[in-house]
Amino acid sequence: ALGGRVHSHRDTATGDVIDNGPHVMVGAYRRTRALLRMLGTESRVRFQPQLALTVRSGGGDHRFRRRLPRDLGLAAGLAGMRGISLREVWLTRGLLPSARNAGRSALDHQTCVEWFDALGIPGSVRRLFLDPICTAALNDTPARSSAALFAGVLRRAFEWGSEVPGPDGLGFILGPHTVLFEGAIERLVAQGRGEVISGRGAERVVFTGEQASGVALADGREVRAKQVVVAVSHRHVPDLFDGAQRASVDQALIDELGAAPIVSIHLWLDRPVMDGPLLGLVGCPTQFLYGVDAIWPQRSRHHRVVGIISGPTGDVAKSNDALAEQTLDDIRAMCPGAERVEAIHRVVVKEREATFLPKPGLLARRPGPATPWRNVWWAGDWTATGLPSTIEGACESGFAAARMILGGE
Template sequence: MKKKVIIIGGGFAGLTAAAELCSSGYQVTIVEQRGFLGGRAYSFIDKHGNIELDNGQHILMGCYENTFRFLKTIGALDNLYIQESLSVDFLDKNGDVYSLDCPDIPAPLHIASGILGFSALSLPDRFRMLKVSKDLLLNKTDRTLEDSSITEWLNRLGQGKESRDNFWGILSYAVMNEGPDSASAYLFKNVLRKAFFSSRKGSRIVLPALPLSRMYVDSAEDYINKHGGIIKKTALVSGLIIKNDNVSGIRLRDGEIIKGDFYISAVPYFALKRIIPEDIMISHYEYFGVTEKLKPSPIISIHMLFDRTITDCIFFALINSPVQWVFNKGLIYRDKAPAGLLSLVISGAHNYISWSSKDILDMSMKEIEGIFPGADSARLLYSKVIKERAATFSPQPGVERFRPSRETPIRNLFLAGDWTDTGIPATIEGAVISGYKTAELIKKEPF
């Protein structure tokens, strides 16, 4: 008889674990409180603009091996835009373009070549950036950086203000969803080594070529259903039933109890305490209590649809701007995307999350008009500001000691999520890694 696994939460982590366990002979049930899957990475049809939008833009990289494995499993690997080689345009407030172009040569020489040609920095600053490359090569696992910020680490390596403002800061917001003064150098360094020093292909930018729900959610749902899985939507979990450090079932808000052999909580850290009984939180506070020490970091996405195409850049970073990245969905999406659709991103948006949507839109429009002189004559047909107040956990220095392992003190309860101990920041790859590792733990249990 098949062992039953109950998974709470249908984001990347939960879907990855479900797909892996379904294909390994387990009876899997996903319990999702909303009427759709996707967690913090989904798309929706906006009724006012009659347009499909992502709740937030996600950037993947060529080194996301686990994510590509998952997408291949569910048949969604072709739903991606993948660069031939790393190339990123950086635009300043005057609209001047500075390109980081990395040639088709082995890593890490391709990065060194790209840095030396990056004219947004002075030549001395470019050479100083190579000190970071040297540190990444020689000091591979540096646990001493766990309590250091990115800025502190860069200062030790002689990185000046220009390189921090025009490159490192922008990269920090993209990778960490936090500014370099507030983000862990240890986690940042882990990502840099994996992305830029594993292989040339590992550093390529990869983007969803379809809105997120069509990019992966629909395929994952089909795969799980075809492999005998059960997906219960609009099913709100009121709590786990735990006795003698063993889960016997989950109780839904409507009173239904769902029983299994193993249970995976794939919900965000701030939602975990809502489903763990209070007495368990107290008796195992050393494990579950750390989630109270994780803090959120917000992301704001601004979708703007113009009556014409205002740039032929596929995506680009902005220098010295509150908006860090702009994505030209009309060029990225392979079907049904209006030509003038741009998606702007403000990561680590602590200073702007309390702003009104109108003020955020006005500020974003001003940035676009300053960069592209023709934009002021283009007509804005539609706009949407989306605030994700708890988009990720904040990867502050020292945060690693607060990220729990996937094995809990409860014998048959496991955790999955990008906030668990993955060794990297809160990314799609981190969520998928946790999903696979949690599935492997269950597969090691007696069948």
């Protein structure tokens, strides 16, 4: 599918378009925004001028607003959050310098929790700010996630706006994910006299001697090529190679990267429950609520909200009805005036292989674009981008592969 693992479909019961999982961007997605400019679709993402995030606990709302650059932006934003004292803000002062200066190798052998412990980060800062961001960005809990990956996220989020003008807040897609890619990719490729072939899977990379000569498709057709970029999910990389070539794929790394799920619970409610596009929930199975109506209203007369559960929490094994009821219970408990809210319609999407596992110790083992073959290149969010499994990582890898093919341009 164009757009990779980002895709949408139309719900037959309501006629509304459903994304396989809501994606939120940030202004620091430099390569993603460059790609969208090439496609002519960057205007279809609405960015906050500055990073702003609200999380809700049993004690009420906790609002982070970044109004200053770099370290001051983090400190001032935390100081404005209910439940975080000035002393706790002061105790967090070493976080960004450590993210900026600590060696990646050292951080990659720690979990986020171990990193926070070593820095003395207070529990309130973790619970109300760092933990929700870590879970959303890395798709796993801080107790299991690489500190190096999260440090990369923090560096981009808090240093980007001071280096390049423009928005540095969250970005929300103004429509289904398909508005970013469908049609635009075909037009861009056609301008370069290329062809987009869809609906026919790639079976394997074809080799003549020691280099690739093309790709065999599922319908028996063979596409001849001077250069081949393998941009599939890491789990499917070995399937594209036979014999000696397959033996050269790092199967141990593929296995260790594994897969982490994301569950999206789409609800059509009988009343509005959100006044913004995104709300983090503290202490609930549902980690975030995504307010579809606040971003791109559709023709449905009901109010659409998506509950998001990230990472290997065990929820993916629950029934769809149980997941929908669980999210409804969280909404009733956490959203004022929603005590009696009911779902008119519900759809649960389970992406069982949404991302790779962000566990420590794998950062240095993720490969760059180069492969054992001189005209085959790796791309995808699992390669050596320094980032977790994100759209930005995927775009970064694509640009890196293109640079190699073009001789470093």
